[in-house]
Amino acid sequence: MTSLPGTTGRKLGLVIDLDTCVGCHACATACKSWNGSGMSGPLSDINPHSAGIEGVWFNRVHSYEAGEGEGSRTVHVPRSCLHCETPDCVTVCPTGASYKRAEDGIVLIDHDICIGCQLCAWACPYGAREFDEPEGVMKKCTLCVDRIYNQAMPAAERVPACVSACPTRARHFGDLGDPESEVSRLVAERGGVALAPELGYAPVNRYLPPRDPRRFDAAPAKDPAPLPSQIQNPLLRWLDRVLSR
């Protein structure tokens, strides 16, 4: 069994805005592109051109319908590792391959010592762990640890690939352990929620719930318009109207 760090210096994670996510899957494919060719690569795809296609994804987008009728809404929920503070996926690991970094809280897998037993996948209630069968090891979201500190990249680009790609800017990255960080403020402002916190794993990532629909208060016009029934011929109003250039 593997132990967790007592505390982590920072709690790096994602804040995902369900109010603006349109379900385009940019986060999913950008993630696959970056990580499949990076430190976690390859992310195998089995049967790429036939039935039974199945690949390794760190990020998957689910679409749900909530409510009924005109008031119903389609909600797109991108799902990836939540980098929990007390994750069982780490503690169940029999080899120590699964670990949570003390410095920033990122949950990682050391592929060299992972034996592919998949206990961690059983332990994770969020389905964030992916078994790469051809490679025989577990893989997961690294929060793009090879981007966020990367001194070979311009500072502005040192964010996870999913955050960089998101065309509706629905994904935010930062230190959720710092109440003054932009992401923490966003969570406070928008009432961000953790996913199934009752399970007790203290997820770090937060989701911003869909906002109440904007109402547009149509202020009454200064001269209230006459009711249609009061107008014999609405065109007559235009006869004396001066429209000079």
Add this chain to the structure above:
Amino acid sequence: MLRGMTRHVLPLHDPTGDEIKTTTCYMCACRCGIRVHLRGGEVRHIDGNPDHPVNRGVICGKGSAGAMTHRSAARLRGPLKRVGPRGSGEFAPITWEEALATATEWLSAVRRKDPKRLAFFTGRDQSQALTGFWAAQFGTPNFAAHGGFCSVNMAAAGLYTIGGSFWEFGEPDWEHARYFLMFGVAEDHDSNPIKLGLSKLKARGAKIVSVNPVRTGYSAIADEWIGIRPGTDGLFIGALIRELLLADRVDGAFLADYTNAPWLVIEDPGGATDGLFARDEAGRVLARDRARGIIPADTPDLSPVLVGEVTLPDGRRARPVFEKMAARFLSGDYAPEAVAGRTGISPERTRRIARELAAAAFDDPPVLPIAWTDIHGRRHESITGRPVAMHAMRGISAHANGFHTCRALHILQMLLGAVDRPGAWRPKAPFPRPIPPGPGPAGSTVAPDAPIAGNLLGFPQGPEDLLLDAENNPIRIDHAFSWEAPLALHGMMHTVIANAADANPYPIEVLFLFMANMAWNSAMNPQATIEALTRKRADGEYAIPRIIYSDAYLSETVAYADLILPDTTYLERWDCISLLDRPIGSAHGPGDAVRRPVVKPDRDVRPFQEVLIELGARLGLPAFVTEDGSPRYRDYADYIVHHERSPGVGPLAGWRGVDGTKTGKGEPNPDQLRRYIENGCFWRHEWPPEQAWMRFANRAYLAAAKEMGLIGSDAPIVLQIWSEPLAKFRLAALGHGERQPPEHLRARLARHCDPLPFWHEPESSGGLPLSAVTQRPMPMYHSWGTMNPWLRQILADNRLYMHRDTAAALGLQEGEWVEVEGPGGRVRARLATHSGVNRDTVWTWNAIGKRAGAWRLTEDAPEPERGFLLNHAIPEWLPTQEGFRLSNSDPVTGQAAWYDLRVRVTRAGVPGPSPRFEPLREPPLMPPRPPILRAYHGAPRPFASDRA
């Protein structure tokens, strides 16, 4: 417990690759700037270019998966000639020399005899400035891309009304809009700019309203979803117009100053000038001035009267456009109560939306401190916004009433004064342009071995510009610009194959297609199209004797061609996103871009545009050879730099002139492409603030745009509520003028060539109870995506979606197989239920169902096994008529009306999709399908590196 053990050293600072090359994406038509990260010469990663004006660093689900489309096992690998019957998939590999010699032989024979017997049609082609020019040089009028299937209603309505159009040619002012109203907006154009814009609106708290029968994609995050019944948007818009007029919440000053609302329309029922504008001897259009009576409408200090009949000096009567328009919409036909039954939108809701639009437009609008001078010579110290922005796409376009519905929407914008003002919809450069923007279509005379001068896809002003032969028959094989579709600005690709096979009005010798999947999802009736492609004449020859097809991928259409010219992927070639075609301009200024080869092909393939240029030289087309007959251009890159359409105007507008200092117009610059590459593969010019708004009536803008060559004249662009070209077609239909329509089309033309918009029920409904439409999934683009193993994991089969209550009423269950019966045929599909759909509508994802064998799919793949195409139910012709047939299209523009589909849905009883197609046999050269893909681009390195 395992604790504190030595961890592997994480490669935290690895560069993303050895090299980063910028280029332009082509995973859809959006033309975002991308960075391709190369490692060991291979594509390692693709991301958005942060400096690019289109996408500003973001990238969508398709764009991020570009590496897998680029590397797909479905790529064609070398030229092929057919050796078995069409459709058999029996091909033999040939050399490029044989392929080009064969094509040249076929094409030169046609050109010598009768050039119009070549039909050259392209799909989602971004090189129409070249392909259209090539067709004209060849001398055939039979050219178009797929716009007639897709967007022409929006283009035609916009270009004949407000000098610009929706789709990707206009954009809301995302920075200032407070109310955003979308009609039938799909998720494919403009992909990332709209997504970025929506997030800006959300951040600012603007209200987003989506009018769409289906609540997916952008509709899913709208503040209000109006689940309208398909094809009734024109009624809803008409009701909004009526409510604004009744409530007197319209921008009278805008109408008077910048639209043709004051212009006088002749009222002479039965006469030859009825519906034309009243003009003086000098040809100036007249208006009624409050003090001076009838004077030219362009008089700078005109004080127009917008209502009231007048008597012209010659005794004829006339009335202002505004009054005629208002009378149309104030009639009971457009009362919210009258339209509610058809639209499904309650009168209260319609009135509330009208109130909201007016409040957003007129109450406390933003005022920008920008001084400008209008076309009447008045200087303004600021510009007042009308922060109501609209956007509309296929939900309006793909209906037979789409042209008029889109015109009605433009009138709604004009009533609100919400055109090119802060917060409003704005045309993207090079628009606005004159209304209409150019001369009529070229191609009225076709002669052996001779080019056609001018643009094949032009802008008819009246019957005199139609392409008709001496017998009044269409000159074009697709019947575009004929009495059947007078404003078919984008051609009618959807009729080409059927007409060619039927020799209607004449046979086609060579059909030349570029990435147009006509044997599948790009035809309204794929089975009939396949039949036409394989039909034989009595003498044993195919009805269409020669078919040349170019595509990078093994699409469903490959098997039906005789000669395959394999194209490269988008990362292996030059392309030109040109101001002459579909540039990357924005409301802030013009722009264009290039796509450049970032990797070399590893197959025996050549970029299509380069092949076309070589064919042009081999055929001796004048613009493609020098005086001594040798090729004028080395390749496409050479053409992009050196071709001049008119003196100083070429495919790219940036860095022109011998030293690269000229913009828009200037001599070719041999160094131009290097300058583009240095700038991230795009060029952009930003209008200074005083030129940036109200451009149709902005003196400084008009002068600057003329100087840059974007418009031919700096005359004011007066927005056209009343459309005189339509009035001219109507007069012809009523018996006036030399050119007369055939009798069987008179009534149809007289009705549909109405100078004012109106709503009509589509003809093809066929008494069936439900509407059926398709939606675009965001991770796929039309038929593209199935060859990409990442994207097909996201979506590999589609269902027929139906409202829960409707399914319950029909006794249908989630997941069961249902029979979908439409006028064009029957389709079997699996049912899914939800709430986010209009109750009288069913829908599915477009083009997810595929044919086995195509795109490298095995027979057991979900796409052929469970996916389906709704196209099989769509009628390509209107209900049978006596002695003639008319395309199921908009009667004005020829736009394919595939959203008019009505269906009946019943329990299937048997599972599995229908119709079923034999799997296509794969051509030679295709590599084996990999059982496992290790998407591991670039030089191999271990995934877990050295331990410390």
